[in-house]
Amino acid sequence: MSGTRVVVTGLGATSPVGGDVTSTWSALLAGQSGVDTLKHAWADELGCQIAGEVAVDPGDVLDRVKARRLDRSGQLALVAALEAWSDSGLAGTDGPDPERVAVAMASGIGGVQTLLNNYDSLREKGPRRVSPLAIPMLMPNGPAAAIGLTVGAKAGVHTPVSACASGNESIALGIDLIRLGRADVVLVGGTEAAIHALPLAAFGQMQALSKRNDEPQRASRPWDKGRDGFVMGEGAAVLVLESEQHAQARGARVYAEAAGAGITADSHDIAQPDPAGLGATRAMRLALREGDLSPADIVHINAHATSTPQGDVAEAQAIRQALGSDVDRAVLTSTKSMTGHLLGAAGALESVATVLALHHRVVPPTINLEDPEDLGLDVASTRRELPAGPLAALNNSFGFGGHNVAVAFRTA
Amino acid sequence: MPTKTDIQADLAAIVEEIAGVSAADVQPDKEFIADLDVDSLSMVEIVVAAEEKFGVRIPDDQVKNLRTVGDAVDYIDTAQA
Known part of the structure; x- marks a missing residue:
């Protein structure tokens, strides 16, 4: 298929093995596991008591007031987006035309921790203790909107949702937006922060999770005969996609082409x-x-x-x-x-x-x-x-x- | 009973925690929205936190009358009396 070539000019990530792209990539090359035993009291009765929590808490990185207005999934998304945006060289006063910048930031589950924490408040203290920020925090498009507000994206802010395919679907959408001429630059990616008793219990009931609680680093073992289910992780990653023409005009560093x-x-x-x-x-x-x-x-x-x-x-x-x-x-x-x-x-x-x-x-x-x-x-x-x-x-x-x-x- | 100065200090701490405004800037003549850049959702959070802190009820239809920090301090002071 011919058409506009789309290139990757910025990367950002916060993951169970590193708080940014450099540390994440080093850990992956070194074969380091980010999975560990969950030390929360709520995990004690779960069948699966292991997960990959992020290596660097987003609260340690983000502005405190900004962070408290975001669900954890939004916090992680913002950390990854800020890194990718800076990495692309597009941040700053000479940035691109906002009306040519879009966002496609996915989430599989959305702001589930905000939803559950506010439900606890509702039941324990009544409706007046539900946060007025609960809706913007728990809505699945919250992280995408937070990124759009931060970088000033006015060509559309999207949230593809297709469970565990969501992150890739956002990249596919970003390629489409550039090829259709609807944007020159699209921040694409995905975020998830669902390490909480309810999602873990629910995936456990589906018989989807590993029960190798005594060996957390050895539990996620794709293609190994001893595999017994997945291990939940959390984190976010963002790629800056750009039309080749736009990237060339500003002399951008190109990592790769997003071919299709x-x-x-x-x-x-x-x-x-x-x-x-x-x-x-x-x-x-x-x-x-x-x-x-x-x-x-x-x-x-x-x-x-x-x-x-x-x-x-x-x-x-x-x-x-x-x-x-x-x-x-x-x-x-x-x-x-x-x-x-x-x-x-x-x-x-x-x-x-x-x-x-x-x-x-x-x-x-x-x-x-x-x-x-x-x-x-x-x-x-x-x-x-x-x-x-x-x-x-x-x-x-x-x-x-x-x-x-x-x-x-x-x-x- | 806490004095108005005590109420103002506690309210300033709440505004700093929720909206990130320095407590020293939370003075009686300051308007929450125009001067302290508190948005409508943060205002609701501040009201609920103040109810919890001061043991008063601030009905939703009263919140629009609390334009300045001084308005809020006076309201809380009266409601506590």
């Missing part, structure tokens, strides 16, 4: 992936087509690979179907083996990792791969160098509801 995206739906089950992986296969094929790429171009896939027994196998099958005999050229990794599953932020954080893998030509390892399933795929159990020359990579994200979103990136 593919979005499909399984129409199979609300929670289970299509066991044949057909929707995921189509998403990858569409991303390749939109990016003018062929399977032989793909040297790296940052897989969704959450460490669930069924999902990892279905995705492996989909990858083999999408790339055919060229699948041998692609080195796979699962960021979630170290960060846990950031739900609506997963696609965004993993896109940052995918972009950096192309930019630095190195793929972070998948940790805890001790007894791998034989899936016919080349999974990096240690960090792997990528070759010289033009390269492309895919980032996959899938979500409850049957959402499949693949994003293709290419070296700049």
